[in-house]
Amino acid sequence: VLYRQARVLEERLDYYSQFNPSPLSMQQFTDFGENATNSDSFMFLRKELPVRLANIMKEFNLLPNKLLHMPSVEAVRDLYRQSFLDLLHFQDGIGPVTTTTLDKFTDALVKIRNRHSDVVMTMAQGVMELKEAHAINANTEANIQYFLDRFYMNRISIRMLINQHTILFGDSVNHQNHIGCIDPHCDVVKVIEDSYSNARFLCDQYYLASPELVLRCHNADKTAVSVVYVPSHLYHMLFELFKNAMRAVVEHHGAASDTFPPIDVLLVMGQEDLTIRLSDQGGGIPRSVMDFLFNYMYSTAPQPAVSGLDTPPLAGYGYGLPLSRLYARYFHGDLQVTSCDGYGTDTIIYLKALSSEANELLPVYNKTCQRQYSTPVQTHDWSSQAHSALFVRPFSTS
Numbered sequence: 001v002l003y004r005q006a007r008v009l010e011e012r013l014d015y016y017s018q019f020n021p022s023p024l025s026m027q028q029f030t031d032f033g034e035n036a037t038n039s040d041s042f043m044f045l046r047k048e049l050p051v052r053l054a055n056i057m058k059e060f061n062l063l064p065n066k067l068l069h070m071p072s073v074e075a076v077r078d079l080y081r082q083s084f085l086d087l088l089h090f091q092d093g094i095g096p097v098t099t100t101t102l103d104k105f106t107d108a109l110v111k112i113r114n115r116h117s118d119v120v121m122t123m124a125q126g127v128m129e130l131k132e133a134h135a136i137n138a139n140t141e142a143n144i145q146y147f148l149d150r151f152y153m154n155r156i157s158i159r160m161l162i163n164q165h166t167i168l169f170g171d172s173v174n175h176q177n178h179i180g181c182i183d184p185h186c187d188v189v190k191v192i193e194d195s196y197s198n199a200r201f202l203c204d205q206y207y208l209a210s211p212e213l214v215l216r217c218h219n220a221d222k223t224a225v226s227v228v229y230v231p232s233h234l235y236h237m238l239f240e241l242f243k244n245a246m247r248a249v250v251e252h253h254g255a256a257s258d259t260f261p262p263i264d265v266l267l268v269m270g271q272e273d274l275t276i277r278l279s280d281q282g283g284g285i286p287r288s289v290m291d292f293l294f295n296y297m298y299s300t301a302p303q304p305a306v307s308g309l310d311t312p313p314l315a316g317y318g319y320g321l322p323l324s325r326l327y328a329r330y331f332h333g334d335l336q337v338t339s340c341d342g343y344g345t346d347t348i349i350y351l352k353a354l355s356s357e358a359n360e361l362l363p364v365y366n367k368t369c370q371r372q373y374s375t376p377v378q379t380h381d382w383s384s385q386a387h388s389a390l391f392v393r394p395f396s397t398s
């Protein structure tokens with residue numbers, strides 16, 4: 001039976017991976033949320049979810065074998081196979097779609113969401129297993145960086161579709177005047193203040209001190225800054241950036257200092273971009289270390305056995321910045337970091353000001369991506385004296 005199931009799985013993977021994922025616009029998410037029926041959503045998701053799963057499952061096969069066969073990576077691939085098989089029970093041709101079918105589908109989505117809840121950590125463990133088992137060359141490192149950005153973006157998008165369906169048509173709690181997990185009038189100042197105060201609470205708990213927040217807003221039409229967005233995504237990004245900035249300021253000035261320079265936040269509603277800039281005076285970092293901030297290989301710090309009292313709450317397995325950047329990029333925004341070594345760091349979140357421009361950004365399994373895995377990293381076409389980057393293993397915050 002297992003052999004037959006494996007054959008069916010491979011054949012279905014080939015079938016669904018032929019289709020490109022269909023990126024939804026914020027407009028479609030909100031229109032769908034307001035007008036679609038449970039059955040409409042079912043008819044869309046029973047095809048789109050297997051397509052998105054199959055696209056990334058096929059890309060796993062392009063990974064370097066040494067990563068592919070790490071125990072944690074094998075475990076994640078098994079989760080994806082199981083969830084893909086679960087969804088095959090609902091594909092076209094199963095006969096009439098009854099309310100029972102719809103209820104079973106929603107239950108299956110909840111089961112899949114729970115099954116995959118620890119995948120980010122498990123993949124990070126896979127990277128750690130690889131680092132401990134093999135020497136990693138530049139090509140492998142580039143392929144891991146490329147894959148994990150696409151893998152985590154694919155996961156963000158699948159969880160977004162599942163959350164919309166379960167909130168709109170399942171038992172998940174629904175915020176009044178939200179459409180699924182989207183707030184059509186997301187109050188950006190409120191999310192900035194909430195994420196700051198929660199990061200500050202952690203900072204006070206650990207360092208017994210924390211920097212103040214100075215918030216300035218610019219909006220041409222003088223109204224409050226609001227945007228059609230997923231508040232939990234914006235909160236996730238801001239919470240991460242505030243934790244980094246607070247840790248930098250307190251550690252740079254010494255926890256015993258009775259005053260700290262504040263974290264300055266500038267919020268601007270432009271014509272095209274909604275910009276949130278955090279500026280800290282935490283001493284900054286040199287350009288030679290900057291790239292490590294978003295690097296999965298170097299941000300994977302060996303996890304202390306148990307994060308107890310001695311583990312700074314702001315330090316984790318270190319994927320906070322790369323994941324936050326993916327959340328920003330998911331709806332065609334971005335997250336950038338600019339530092340002045342010896343002074344401090346600016347981190348900028350760019351969101352689309354117009355919901356008509358906020359579309360999903362999805363990885364696609366195609367010839368271009370396959371070439372990416374076989375093309376060696378850029379060989380140098382500029383010459384210079386060798387220079388030694390101060391090999392400071394950068395801080396890893398959660």
Ligand SMILES: O=S(=O)(c1ccc(O)cc1O)N1Cc2ccccc2C1
Nearest residue numbers: 244245248251282284285345347395
């Ligand atoms: O690299 S950083 O400039 C830095 C990086 C990201 C960010 O969001 C804010 C930052 O400030 N910075 C993090 C950190 C931690 C402990 C001690 C000193 C520093 C300096």
